[in-house]
Amino acid sequence: xxxxxxxxxxxxxxxIKKTRLYSKDIVKGIGDDAAVIRxxxxxxxxxxxxxxxxxxxxxxxxxxxxxxxxxxxxSNISDMAAMGGFPKHMLVSLTVPSKINVNFFDKLFDGIxxxxxxxxxxxxxxxxxxGKKVSVTxxxxxxxxxxxxxxxxxxxxxxxxxxxxxxxxxxxxxELLRNKKKGKSIDYYLNPKSRLDLSRxxxxxxxxxxxxxxxxxxxxVLNICNESxxxxxxxxxxxxxxxxxxxxxxxxxxxxxxYALHGGEDYELVFTISKNKLKSLKKIKSxxxxxVVGKILPKKDGIYLLDNNKKRKLKQGxxxxx
Amino acid sequence: xxxxxxxxxxxxxxxIKKTRLYSKDIVKGIGDDAAVIRxxxxxxxxxxxxxxxxxxxxxxxxxxxxxxxxxxxxSNISDMAAMGGFPKHMLVSLTVPSKINVNFFDKLFDGIxxxxxxxxxxxxxxxxxxGKKVSVTxxxxxxxxxxxxxxxxxxxxxxxxxxxxxxxxxxxxxELLRNKKKGKSIDYYLNPKSRLDLSRxxxxxxxxxxxxxxxxxxxxVLNICNESxxxxxxxxxxxxxxxxxxxxxxxxxxxxxxYALHGGEDYELVFTISKNKLKSLKKIKSxxxxxVVGKILPKKDGIYLLDNNKKRKLKQGxxxxx
Numbered sequence: 089x090x091x092x093x094x095x096x097x098x099x100x101x102x103x104i105k106k107t108r109l110y111s112k113d114i115v116k117g118i119g120d121d122a123a124v125i126r127x128x129x130x131x132x133x134x135x136x137x138x139x140x141x142x143x144x145x146x147x148x149x150x151x152x153x154x155x156x157x158x159x160x161x162x163s164n165i166s167d168m169a170a171m172g173g174f175p176k177h178m179l180v181s182l183t184v185p186s187k188i189n190v191n192f193f194d195k196l197f198d199g200i201x202x203x204x205x206x207x208x209x210x211x212x213x214x215x216x217x218x219g220k221k222v223s224v225t226x227x228x229x230x231x232x233x234x235x236x237x238x239x240x241x242x243x244x245x246x247x248x249x250x251x252x253x254x255x256x257x258x259x260x261x262x263e264l265l266r267n268k269k270k271g272k273s274i275d276y277y278l279n280p281k282s283r284l285d286l287s288r289x290x291x292x293x294x295x296x297x298x299x300x301x302x303x304x305x306x307x308x309v310l311n312i313c314n315e316s317x318x319x320x321x322x323x324x325x326x327x328x329x330x331x332x333x334x335x336x337x338x339x340x341x342x343x344x345x346x347y348a349l350h351g352g353e354d355y356e357l358v359f360t361i362s363k364n365k366l367k368s369l370k371k372i373k374s375x376x377x378x379x380v381v382g383k384i385l386p387k388k389d390g391i392y393l394l395d396n397n398k399k400r401k402l403k404q405g406x407x408x409x410x
Numbered sequence: 411x412x413x414x415x416x417x418x419x420x421x422x423x424x425x426i427k428k429t430r431l432y433s434k435d436i437v438k439g440i441g442d443d444a445a446v447i448r449x450x451x452x453x454x455x456x457x458x459x460x461x462x463x464x465x466x467x468x469x470x471x472x473x474x475x476x477x478x479x480x481x482x483x484x485s486n487i488s489d490m491a492a493m494g495g496f497p498k499h500m501l502v503s504l505t506v507p508s509k510i511n512v513n514f515f516d517k518l519f520d521g522i523x524x525x526x527x528x529x530x531x532x533x534x535x536x537x538x539x540x541g542k543k544v545s546v547t548x549x550x551x552x553x554x555x556x557x558x559x560x561x562x563x564x565x566x567x568x569x570x571x572x573x574x575x576x577x578x579x580x581x582x583x584x585e586l587l588r589n590k591k592k593g594k595s596i597d598y599y600l601n602p603k604s605r606l607d608l609s610r611x612x613x614x615x616x617x618x619x620x621x622x623x624x625x626x627x628x629x630x631v632l633n634i635c636n637e638s639x640x641x642x643x644x645x646x647x648x649x650x651x652x653x654x655x656x657x658x659x660x661x662x663x664x665x666x667x668x669y670a671l672h673g674g675e676d677y678e679l680v681f682t683i684s685k686n687k688l689k690s691l692k693k694i695k696s697x698x699x700x701x702v703v704g705k706i707l708p709k710k711d712g713i714y715l716l717d718n719n720k721k722r723k724l725k726q727g728x729x730x731x732x
Contacts, residue, residue: 091515092508096538099515103502103533106523110530111498123534125499125551128450135534137501137549141541176433177447179459180425181547186414193413193421201428208432211425212445212457216418219463221542225503227459227549229447 097404119315120240121170121299122230132237134230136167142221150265153192155278156224157199163302164228165207166282166355170300171239172291173232174284175207180214183223196224207284236291238298238359243316247296247360247384249309250369252283253376254330255301256337256344259351263340271336280355287357289372298359306349306402308358309382310391319385322402324349324395328379349393350403360384419726441637442562443492443621444552454559456552458489464543472587475514477600478546479521485624486550487529488604488677492622493561494613495554496606497529502536503547510544518546529606558613560620560681565638569618569682569706571631572691574605575698576652577623578659578666581673585662593658602677609679611694620681628671628724630680631704632713641707644724646671646717650701671715672725682706 091099104118115124115132122136140146140160151159161178168175180200184193204211209228261277264270282300290298297316299308305327313320329344337344348354358381361369369378382394393400413421426440437446437454444458462468462482473481483500490497502522506515526533531550583599586592604622612620619638621630627649635642651666659666670676680703683691691700704716715722 089512090509091506091512094512099538102516103519103536106519107533108523108527109532109534111532114499114532114534117532117534118536123499123501125534133455135499135501135549135551137503137535137537137547139503139505139537139539139547141505141539143542144540177436177445177457179445179457179549181459181461181549183461183463183545184413187412190411190413190416194424197425197428201430205430210431210433210436210439211429212431212436212439212447213459214425214440215459215461215547216421217461217463218466219543219545220465223505223541223545225459225461225537225547225549227457227501227503227547229457 116239121167124237127231130233131231132234134168134171134173134232135227136164137225137227138163138167139223139225141223148222151278153195154199157196158203159280160224160226161200161203162280162282162355164226165284166300166302168228168230169282169284169287170298170357171232172236172287172298173230174288175209175228175230177210177212177229179227180211181225182214183217183219185220186218238291238295240297240299240312241315243297243312243318243360243384244362245318245384245386247362248366248380249320249322249358249360249382249384250378251301251305251328251356251358251381252286252378253356254328254333255305255354255356256329256348256351257333258353259347260333260336260344263342264336267340269339271339272332273336277353280353282355283357283376286374286376290359293368293372294365295359295361298357301354301356301358303352304350305358307404310402310404312360313391317387319387319389320382320391321385322382322393324393326379326381328377438561443489446493446559449553452555453553454556456490456493456495456554457549458486459547459549460485460489461545461547463545470544473600475517476521479518480525481602482546482548483522483525484602484604484677486548487606488622488624490550490552491604491606491609492620492679493554494558494609494620495552496610497531497550497552499532499534499551501549502533504536505539505541505545507542508540560613560617562619562621562634563637565619565634565640565682565706566684567640567706567708569684570688570702571642571644571680571682571704571706572700573623573627573650573678573680573703574608574700575678576650576655577627577676577678578651578655578670578673580675581669582655582658582666585664586658589662591661593661594654595658599675602675604677605679605698608696608698612679612681615690615694616687617681617683620679623676623678623680625674626672627680629726632724632726634682635713639709641709641711642704642713643707644704644715646715648701648703650699
């Protein structure tokens with residue numbers, strides 16, 4: 089049987105099943121945006137890793153090398169943001185063909201250094217290997233104040249589910265490129281921005297569960313429900329989808345709401361919060377809006393999408409290997 | 411210009427030149443087997459990453475998937491060993507073609523779990539991506555007691571340079587496989603073993619600089635000299651090369667000493683120690699021998715190889731991209 093039949097989720101389940109934890113220092117292992125390890129009185133250590141592979145995550149004809157570097161860093165920062173924490177250090181593992189031009193190498197690292205400088209992240213090590221295709225794996229180390237830690241498993245029944253900004257733009261941009269069409273969404277796909285500042289303020293406010301929207305809203309809500317052992321309802325009409333995304337999705341004959349649910353790489357945040365904290369949330373001054381898209385339910389109620397008042401089972405979002 | 415003209419060392423120099431460290435917690439960044447970060451009163455945190463890429467580090471017709479998994483873990487443990495520390499947790503990033511068989515995936519992770527269990531290392535996270543070629547990047551987190559930390563930069567003038575076990579076997583094995591010949595060295599190449607237990611005892615004894623021999627003895631001695639700002643002499647005749655390696659190297663028309671100097675992936679240790687500690691070293695009961703192969707000199711004396719009483723400049727060992 090090919091692994092594509094199992095998909096990413098099935099494969100991760102296989103890994104978890106055999107994984108044994110040997111240390112009491114581990115607060116959270118596999119199953120969240122980053123691993124959480126005991127550190128000092130006030131902080132936990134956060135550890136995450138993310139890989140960008142040529143032809144899967146990027147295409148050299150669309151992506152300038154500097155953009156690959158920036159995206160590789162931003163996707164890891166997004167994981168730190170999703171935990172309520174902040175990045176400190178990173179290890180950079182780069183695989184490139186030995187015939188590639190030095191200029192490509194320089195530009196790619198320019199992107200990495202640029203994103204690192206912006207967030208004051210230090211490159212403390214890494215690895216260089218030669219291979220047929222370009223691949224960047226960054227492993228990031230961060231910290232989170234114990235009181236600010238946001239786990240996927242912390243959603244409570246009756247919590248509201250909110251999303252920052254708009255989602256679906258990134259996938260709309262990718263599809264435009266794939267179909268050789270033009271549109272503003274392309275920029276969202278090529279220049280994703282993590283929501284680190286905002287997530288820090290959300291964490292301090294005392295939200296419950298949080299996650300970044302890297303694999304589409306559906307996947308992320310399913311993750312939060314599975315880890316929190318809860319159900320949920322998402323209202324399709326309430327999902328924040330920009331006019332640009334709607335227009336660009338139409339250009340390739342698709343629905344932007346589907347990209348929001350099952351696309352990926354938006355790096356916006358989805359979080360849950362008790363109703364009585366909604367007022368304090370509105371006091372956060374930010375150019376980025378928040379939208380209530382649904383509610384956490386008891387587990388027995390299931391996880392579903394309300395589409396034009398019709399109940400539909402919420403299905404997995406973007407999956408690698410499928 | 412192609413990056414192969416610069417080689418791994420040239421590329422790393424480029425990265426270091428632009429790297430800025432933003433945190434006072436960093437004891438050692440790029441330039442050793444692992445990064446060293448402040449942790450608690452007694453310990454430093456160690457962080458390292460290593461990538462194995464299909465067709466560069468392994469070939470699927472020689473390597474069973476379980477062996478790839480074990481090797482990926484062992485090469486990272488070897489970095490921890492080289493710092494005098496011990497591994498605690500790891501992140502596993504795997505890239506595989508989506509058409510690969512589930513059995514391959516299972517066996518590869520069986521290898522990872524097996525090596526993890528042996529050293530009580532917990533898998534705390536990772537990443538799965540699809541790509542044309544198999545690639546495994548492991549990032550490992552470890553600890554080292556502050557007093558046991560062994561940096562490359564700590565070699566002193568008149569220190570003896572020692573090597574554990576025999577070296578060159580792994581490259582001899584690789585060359586046998588490449589030339590479709592048989593021999594015992596193949597096993598060294600396919601089943602490398604890190605020297606974690608031994609390195610811990612060496613660190614406690616109070617050696618000076620240490621490094622693993624992953625890129626050939628010449629590279630490692632050059633690294634120690636560069637980081638310590640010292641010179642060195644290595645006696646070619648004294649390099650511990652097994653009869654098996656000599657025999658197997660001859661089968662492909664090569665000299666096993668060259669494999670020891672310029673091969674790689676032996677995962678033995680090279681370390682420097684003051685002469686007066688040599689006696690205590692002999693008290694370490696181990697099935698693995700130690701061999702004095704040279705001496706640390708003042709920087710002005712240069713870094714050279716003594717080959718049949720002839721002085722030769724010590725050249726770089728194995729380099730990716732070349």
